[in-house]
Amino acid sequence: MRLSFSAACKQPQPLVNFPGGLINMEPFLPRRRKDKVVVVMGATGTGKSRLSIDLATQFPAEIINSDKMQVYKGLDIVTNKVTEEECCGVPHHLLGFVDPNEDFSSVDFRHHASLAVESIIRRGRLPIIAGGSNSYIKSLINHDIKFQSSRYDICYLWIDVSLPVLHSFVSGRVDRMVEAGLVDEVRSVFDPQADYTRGIRQAIGVPEMDRVFRAESAASNDMSRTRLLELAVDEIKANTCKLASRQFQNIVRLRNHLDQRHMHCLDATDALIKRGNEAEEAWEKLVAAPSAMIVRRFLYEDDFMAAIAAAAPPTSIIGAPTVAVAAATH
Structure with missing residues (x-):
């Protein structure tokens, strides 16, 4: 499945000659589609790994770990790494690959994660970045302006849980x-x-x-x-x-720097309160199913808007954008 299309080069701005002079037509033309990336955020214990795997079994996706301690080799229990069985065959990147005695900075993460994102997209798959280290996410998004605003569309899924319950x-x-x-x-x-x-x-x-x-x-x-x-x-x-509380506060602060159009909060509190089958049902209802719907809409919104534009009746150039917006909001 192809998730996006990239232009090979920048085209000259098209101009149309009207009686009042030349008009730049670029705002009225379809914009270049951006590559899609999903980021799963949340404090420790909220179920980020579980959700990312849930999504990756429904979409052609691969997961990039953004947990500071899970990047290191060893101590799988202490760092709570997902097991091979839990991975369900979904490829994971940046998981258990750094020497345990070395330091792995936000700059190191940004470098390796960017390469992984590009590699996954080149193979026509969806990168899902998941982990509790918000400094890694912030570094990846905010340091590289190209990553945030020019090349990628990013969907943020925030799994939230009431702190006393968590x-x-x-x-x-x-x-x-x-x-x-x-x-x-x-x-x-x-x-x-x-x-x-x-x-x-x-x-x-x-x-x-x-x-x-x-x-x-x-x-x-x-x-x-x-x-x-x-x-x-x-x-x-x-x-x-204490770590869970800090991570929650960091996400609240980070949220103010993110694209609010694609920021989605999912309350998983009931899924952690309940036990057995009731917990599974709550997770599916409150987290897994809504997230899948959000990601599906995120991935195919460009095709949806293109279909609306194609189905719209012929109209004047000035009126065209208004028709598209009206159709998209009903």
Whole structure:
């Protein structure tokens, strides 16, 4: 499926000779179609990966990870990377490819993400950028003016969840991560000389375990180690909740710099409150189905408007834009 068309070169502005003089016809002609990009935003735990995969199984799409910690190799439980099974065969880019001891800046992300976007579009597919690191998204969009306004149309899907509900959910998720082996995973990379301000060791879940492992090496008694582990898990939960709150505030600020025509907020609160089949039904009703409808309209709006223009009866040049607008609003 071809999502867009790009002009090979800039054409001279067409002019028509009227009694009052030459009139520039460019505003009345169809504009060059822009390439389409979808961005899925939201705080940690809101379901960004899930939604991006839901969409990519309905449209010919590939996903570009924009999570700061998921770009690194290793610590899959700590960074909550999607599993191969969860990917459902959808290609993912910028996921687990950076050396865990290296720094990966917003500039690095912008470079790699731009290349991935261009590669995906060249193959006639839709890039879906998904992740919680709003500084990466802001860097990609705002630094490169061409990306924001000249070449690409961007549809923003913001998954929002009431913060008290989200805090409860991410706390429960930490418990599930511990059950899945978080402690052993972090122990495998523990280094008493580690710098927790660089690379993957910045991830929530790593610095908090430092005292636990130091106590183990110091042969502390079982009771003190158990208590230190409990305190570490509580700290991981608290820091994850703080991160969710910061991400929410960052999205609110970022929203003011985005194209409001294609900014869509989806409230997933009920989907996190409910359990079992009711949660699945709520997700489909509140998030997945509306998002698919939004993306479908976003992808094919150019074809829709072209069809309206083609179906419009012959009219004067001055009246043509008015006819198209009236038809599009009914």
